[in-house]
Amino acid sequence: MLTMNYTYRIYPDATGQTELRSWLETCRGVYNYALRELKDWIASRKCSVDRCSLEKEYIIPADEPFPSYHRQQNNLPKAKKQFPHLGKVHSQVLQTTIRRLHDTWEAFQKRGHGFPRFKKFGQFKSFVFPQFKNNPINGFTIKLPKIGEVPIDLHRPIPDRFKVKQVRVLSRVRGTQWYVVVTIESSVSVPDVPVHGRAIGIDLGLERFLTASDGSFQKRPQFFKSMQRKLKLLQRRAARKQKGSQNWEKAQIEVARMHHRIANRRKDFHLKTAHQLCDRAPTIFAEDLNVKGLTRGMLRKDCVDAAFRQFLSLTEWVCWKRGVYFAKVNPNGTSQTCPSCFATVSKGLEVREHHCPECGYRTHRDRAAAEMVLDRGLENVVSQGLWGTETACQVGLSGVDDLDKWHGAGIPNREVGKPAL
Template sequence: MRIAYQYKLRPTNEQAEKIDRTLDMLRCQYNYMLAERFNWWEQNRCSINACPLICHLPELKDRPTRFSQQKSLTQLKVDRPWYKEIHSQVLQEVPKRVELAFDRWLKGDVNGKRLGKPRFKGKGQYKTFTYPQFKQHHFVNNKVKLSKIGDVKVIVHRPIPDGFSINTVSVTIKSNGYFVTFSLEDKSVPEIQPDIRGGKMVGIDVGLIDFFVTSDNESVPAPKYLRKSEGKLKSAQRKVSRRKKGSKRRQKAIKQLAKKHRKVADTRKDFHFKTANNLLSKYDIIAVEKLNIKGMAKSRLAKSVHDAGWGQFNTILTNKAVSLRDMKSAAPLKEAKAGQLIVEVKPHGTSVECSRCGHKVTKTLAQRQHNCPNCNLSIGRDLNAAINIKNRAKVLIEDLLPPIKFETEKGTQLSL
């Protein structure tokens, strides 16, 4: 099992200066290696789809790879000796990040979805560096030993579980300070398989008035953290706009604005984790809608959709449980901390279709009650949608379950 623990760092002024300088040098090297790949792409691509039978073809250049760029780091330290201040493995992580961003643009991710063109990082935009190999005895007495930086004090608000070993360590700078993230692993912890056949099941319908409504008629109101903090955020934004660009007062105002945004994001994330844990403690199978959140975030309800944070909530659920699409794939199941199953269903028609008879009842967004003229069912709009989500998830699970075989008194085999 793999988990990640994040703690806050309390570096000295000298250590904080080393971290900032390390991040800035890594940023410059990231931009340089990304420019190498862009130059190769521009010089080797062809903008036309036809050419004469006899034509001159320029000599193609070798494509920069992660390993070829890592080899160049040796000469980099000769030409620029100040790069010796950075640990070699931390510096080798830069070509890895460049290759990942570049390949996702050209080839796409695991699902074949291509991302946007990578951008050069401006000052202050490179915020994390990683030690890929870390020894356990370098984290003792509330201090972590970071190579080339020193022993940095850590606020250990919760101890590392027994049996877990530290694989990698990442240092991140945020608006509210420096943080360290430990990637922990314990191979002795077995994978927890969800109880598909006899588990307790629920369907949830997310919304903007209620964060979600379950098929058991339980609701959680939407906290609307961004809406409640708009006054303070507007005041902080005005201070930034009034300051002269490039001045220290503007930098100070930007930090104050970033802290307020960070507080909104942290409180929302805390709410998502607590809500997800509450759901996972009650149910074994949770059915959710596979929403097009990016498309909804471009509508007139964009601010409310961002404030709700449905995408982050779904990510937390799927990280703690097993997704049905993982069980259908040929790949081995990922580890599930909670031992539950998440089922994603198509959202089309869940609010229109009647959960009792299947009759379609069209309604506007303002109509919050479902009244079916066919079977006289009268329930809340969101509750009706949650029941439909649960019913659709049952159909998907039944297709996955193997038949149960048993023998009769006469010796014949039957299956259900």
């Protein structure tokens, strides 16, 4: 089964926006109530066996079962009788809200941190219609259960032989912009993309956003820093307004709209760069960066602005869509190793040129790292037996022995795409 997500902009009228916001707040209340039950049950099991706290204690019977997803879902019809406003929201939307909480709880149990938190006003920004009997998209409208038909900007049609499985409604810019994420599914099976054609390695950085092993590079546009001056002005205006007033809300919307514009510009740049890479080579290798560690250093603002994790994720998606092989390699020591003779060449961040004292190979630091990424990627595909067709490195034979000869002096440098010494 092949599943994809398409995002479209929708344009509900004033009445529709009010109803969508009320649905979000109702889902937020259900989420918080279910989380409260979960936390109370856990807290009631924390006291000692032989004594209780002198201050307070949760009085929950010992035989009370854990508030699982199925138990809380089955309690929704009873809750609707006690709280009639829950009946205004589609029943499956409330069920998926409970499911969302328990997915977060199960993820917390696996990783050991990140306990689910209560959602404040405005923090719950989406809800899901999990299934549709018929296609809800008809021309330029989408029909949502209990909401009705809403105008949609169908900038690309649903592909043939695909069915709409679910629709997620998203709120952006403090509830002034609305989107739908349409999940489509087909029985078509897509095989994995094999290694084929010309291969390149890419290195990500801050001086240059991207440097390829063939010498090409892409400058890093500073999306946040270029708009930071205007954003600071908008935030200052919002801080001077009386909190909760209409002028304060308008100022907050302007700030949110600016953040949304910055994110859209960054994502557009990432997608266009990924497509340019796919036009350049049918096999791409990239570093498996520790993005969380990069966002904790001295250059964290620049790293967050560059959004390396988003770029790698979008590049992987674009490569899969266009039939380009994409793989990540170990990034350790790529800038400290000579790609020509594989000798260790230590250098600090201030040194922007690679000069190997062993073989004399000289090039830009980022290009040397990209060439090293390419070498490791080719080594991985050969060791895994994925070598199918000839690449730009002209290594026609398959096997680890042939790769060892290529790494040594068995094949001249000019035959493997490196400058002759």
